[in-house]
Amino acid sequence: xxxxxxxxxxxxxxxxxxxxxxxxxxxxxxxxxxxxxxxxxxxxxxxxxxxxxxxxxxxxxxxxxxxxxxxxxxxxxxxxxxxxxxxxxxxxxxxxxxxxxxxxxxxxxxxxxxxxxxxxxxxxxxxxxxxxxxxxxxxxxxxxxxxxxxxxxxxxxxxxxxxxxxxxxxxxxxxxxxxxxxxxxxxxxxxxxxxxxx
Amino acid sequence: xxxxxxxxxxxxxxxxxxxxxxxxxxxxxxxxxxxxxxxxxxxxxxxxxxxxxxxxxxxxxxxxxxxxxxxxxxxxxxxxxxxxxxxxxxxxxxxxxxxxxxxxxxxxxxxxxxxxxxxxxxxxxxxxxxxxxxxxxxxxxxxxxxxxxxxxxxxxxxxxxxxxxxxxxxxxxxxxxxxxxxxxxxxxxxxxxxxxxxxxxxxxxxxxxxxxxxxxxxxxxxxxxxxxxxxxxxxxxxxxxxxxxxxxxxxxxxxxxxxxxxxxxxxxxxxxxxxxxxxxxxxxxxxxxxxxxxxxxxxxxxxxxxxxxxxxxxxxxxxxxxxxxxxxxxxxxxxxxxxxxxxxxxxxxxxxxxxxxxxxxxxxxxxxxxxxxxxxxxxxxxxxxxxxxxxxxxxxxxxxxxxxxxxxxxxxxxxxxxxxxxxxxxxxxxxxxxxxxxxxxxxxxxxxxxxxxxxxxxxxxxxxxxxxxxxxxxxxxxxxxxxxxxxxxxxxxxxxxxxxxxxxxxxxxxxxxxxxxxxxxxxxxxxxxxxxxxxxxxxxxxxxxxxxxxxxxxxxxxxxxxxxxxxxxxxxxxxxxxx
Numbered sequence: 013x014x015x016x017x018x019x020x021x022x023x024x025x026x027x028x029x030x031x032x033x034x035x036x037x038x039x040x041x042x043x044x045x046x047x048x049x050x051x052x053x054x055x056x057x058x059x060x061x062x063x064x065x066x067x068x069x070x071x072x073x074x075x076x077x078x079x080x081x082x083x084x085x086x087x088x089x090x091x092x093x094x095x096x097x098x099x100x101x102x103x104x105x106x107x108x109x110x111x112x113x114x115x116x117x118x119x120x121x122x123x124x125x126x127x128x129x130x131x132x133x134x135x136x137x138x139x140x141x142x143x144x145x146x147x148x149x150x151x152x153x154x155x156x157x158x159x160x161x162x163x164x165x166x167x168x169x170x171x172x173x174x175x176x177x178x179x180x181x182x183x184x185x186x187x188x189x190x191x192x193x194x195x196x197x198x199x200x201x202x203x204x205x206x207x208x209x210x
Numbered sequence: 211x212x213x214x215x216x217x218x219x220x221x222x223x224x225x226x227x228x229x230x231x232x233x234x235x236x237x238x239x240x241x242x243x244x245x246x247x248x249x250x251x252x253x254x255x256x257x258x259x260x261x262x263x264x265x266x267x268x269x270x271x272x273x274x275x276x277x278x279x280x281x282x283x284x285x286x287x288x289x290x291x292x293x294x295x296x297x298x299x300x301x302x303x304x305x306x307x308x309x310x311x312x313x314x315x316x317x318x319x320x321x322x323x324x325x326x327x328x329x330x331x332x333x334x335x336x337x338x339x340x341x342x343x344x345x346x347x348x349x350x351x352x353x354x355x356x357x358x359x360x361x362x363x364x365x366x367x368x369x370x371x372x373x374x375x376x377x378x379x380x381x382x383x384x385x386x387x388x389x390x391x392x393x394x395x396x397x398x399x400x401x402x403x404x405x406x407x408x409x410x411x412x413x414x415x416x417x418x419x420x421x422x423x424x425x426x427x428x429x430x431x432x433x434x435x436x437x438x439x440x441x442x443x444x445x446x447x448x449x450x451x452x453x454x455x456x457x458x459x460x461x462x463x464x465x466x467x468x469x470x471x472x473x474x475x476x477x478x479x480x481x482x483x484x485x486x487x488x489x490x491x492x493x494x495x496x497x498x499x500x501x502x503x504x505x506x507x508x509x510x511x512x513x514x515x516x517x518x519x520x521x522x523x524x525x526x527x528x529x530x531x532x533x534x535x536x537x538x539x540x541x542x543x544x545x546x547x548x549x550x551x552x553x554x555x556x557x558x559x560x561x562x563x564x565x566x567x568x569x570x571x572x573x574x575x576x577x578x579x580x581x582x583x584x585x586x587x588x589x590x591x592x593x594x595x596x597x598x599x600x601x602x603x604x605x606x607x608x609x610x611x612x613x614x615x616x617x618x619x620x621x622x623x624x625x626x627x628x629x630x631x632x633x634x635x636x637x638x639x640x641x642x643x644x645x646x647x648x649x650x651x652x653x654x655x656x657x658x659x660x661x662x663x664x665x666x667x668x669x670x671x672x673x674x675x676x677x678x679x680x681x682x683x684x685x686x687x688x689x690x691x692x693x694x695x696x697x698x699x700x701x702x703x704x705x706x707x708x709x710x711x712x713x714x715x716x717x718x719x720x721x722x723x724x725x726x727x728x729x730x731x732x733x734x735x736x737x738x739x740x741x742x743x744x745x746x747x748x749x750x751x752x753x754x755x756x757x758x759x760x761x762x763x764x765x766x767x768x769x770x771x772x773x774x775x776x777x778x779x780x781x782x783x784x785x786x787x788x789x
Contacts, residue, residue: 016239016240016282019261020240020258020260023243023260023261024260027260075726076286076726078258079282079285079286079287080286110294112290112294113257113258113279113291114257114258114291114292116260
């Protein structure tokens with residue numbers, strides 16, 4: 013890794029972990045000494061279905077950082093129109109063509125937090141989620157909240173209807189993740205979900 | 211001349227940094243990395259490296275950056291990294307005021323234990339003389355120490371400090387003591403099991419085999435039968451006391467030898483006798499051979515059946531017939547001889563003597579026969595080989611003809627492709643390793659791609675690659691340029707060429723997600739020779755990057771696959787003058 017990228021990441025880590033940023037509910041830590049691979053965490057913003065959830069991110073710093081954007085994706089599964097519910101890949105302009113060298117990991121994480129507050133269903137990463145968001149927003153809210161509780165330790169009582177259906181499918185011998193995805197993608201209709209389980 | 215063309219890309223105003231510095235990576239190419247007192251104000255912080263501005267420049271949109279940081283940045287994307295407004299290198303201005311202010315900032319000495327805060331302009335001088343500066347231990351243990359502690363550490367604390375072994379006088383690292391002890395055991399004294407004397411371990415073997423008075427050794431008469439062992443100092447007494455016994459051993463040994471000798475003599479005699487007999491027989495038979503051969507040939511001629519070497523089908527039947535015929539002939543001859551012998555009233559032993567050569571006759575005729583047969587076969591095969599060779603030559607000619615026509619066709623297809631690629635051209639450089647070597651040796655420093663068209667009726671241009679770099683990037687970077695070429699539609703096209711060209715070196719790693727292509731976009735400039743209408747087949751001047759990609763990355767970062775480098779050029783023509 014070039015020393016430019018390494019010194020810059022080092023510098024950013026110093027800033028992000030200083031007291032200034034402690035109130036912003038974001039965290040970044042190193043995975044190895046080379047500053048190539050980092051782990052990030054953002055807390056789901058209040059007033060959203062993700063409220064209080066801890067969403068882990070994997071961050072890869074390219075050799076050409078900061079002249080090229082870092083490669084960021086969600087490690088924690090999340091139900092969001094701009095984030096793939098399968099791979100965690102993120103659709104966000106500043107991680108692609110709108111990246112600028114003056115942006116930092118901190119700004120990236122804050123932008124992701126903002127993305128959780130304000131989804132952009134017209135520029136989706138996950139078409140199924142985006143369709144649900146537009147067609148049946150309350151169902152989307154319920155699903156996203158349930159996912160946050162299952163995967164991101166979001167607080168609050170879980171939806172009993174969702175939990176029962178998930179239990180039913182898993183008891184048939186299916187794994188939890190594909191079961192939950194099938195239910196979520198099929199408007200929590202048990203029969204449809206079973207037909208389309210992947 | 212070339213150099214000025216290439217450098218126009220980055221030399222603007224009075225900013226005199228070379229392209230190499232933009233690519234080069236060391237501490238001096240980013241901002242000042244110190245702790246400032248008070249902490250660094252944002253207006254003095256470069257938004258790219260997040261450090262204190264080094265050689266600050268200001269953009270037209272009013273943002274400050276380190277000079278090298280912003281040059282690197284706009285190379286990949288021509289916009290201000292803060293507000294995304296389009297930004298070219300000619301829109302950067304040296305900010306001398308900020309430069310002075312940054313150098314006035316107070317920085318803390320980075321050495322642990324030194325609390326000195328000095329102006330940034332003086333900090334380098336201070337660090338060089340700082341009493342708290344650390345020097346690396348010369349034993350290579352990795353520690354860095356203060357000057358005053360260094361000697362003590364290097365001589366009595368460092369795990370790598372050299373120690374002299376009291377036993378063998380050799381030097382070894384303190385941490386390797388155990389390993390050395392193991393090695394040194396060879397020098398340790400041990401007791402000889404026979405004489406109880408102290409001997410160094412590595413000398414023990416030698417001691418036992420040639421010195422130790424107690425070590426058991428064999429009597430010299432061991433080979434003739436005295437198989438006992440005695441301590442070395444007793445062996446003399448043994449020799450003196452047992453002379454008689456030793457003599458007896460010797461006597462029986464000699465007797466045995468004599469017996470063997472007699473046996474050998476006997477068998478030699480028998481062998482000699484046999485040899486004499488055979489030589490006699492051979493002499494007789496060789497006399498007979500000559501006459502027999504003459505006879506055999508005359509028989510062949512009289513039969514009118516001369517064995518021709520060109521005879522087509524010498525089947526086994528023929529051969530058998532031939533042998534039968536010779537057998538009959540021989541029998542007849544034998545009878546004739548017997549009768550002549552009896553008529554001349556010769557003694558009976560003579561009959562026996564003539565009988566044996568007759569068998570030899572038969573054998574020889576067969577041999578001669580076989581030989582002739584083989585000669586025939588060889589001639590036939592030779593004939594066959596000649597025919598095949600003639601056939602092959604005609605076929606080679608045909609293949610050459612076909613190959614010529616094929617290359618012609620391929621060329622036509624290539625030309626068609628080059629014309630219809632619409633400015634998106636992939637150039638595959640095969641045999642990269644060999645070409646790179648040729649470039650290093652200076653045999654073939656430059657490669658040109660075939661000329662491709664920006665549209666079927668558009669500009670024609672080619673990519674030029676210096677695989678070992680050129681000018682200041684020689685040996686360090688791959689250099690890529692674009693050269694305009696004479697095309698079929700130059701007369702109707704607007705000149706100079708106006709458009710953008712994106713050059714990309716394609717990364718060919720196994721996983722598509724890991725393929726980090728290296729791409730640079732360049733804009734044409736009306737005032738450059740490189741973009742004027744070509745008056746030669748290919749414009750002398752090109753435009754591009756002398757330092758497109760570090761050479762070491764090409765091989766290590768997956769840009770080569772199957773020994774092939776792939777370069778992509780994408781050309782957009784701005785059709786302003788046509789509207």
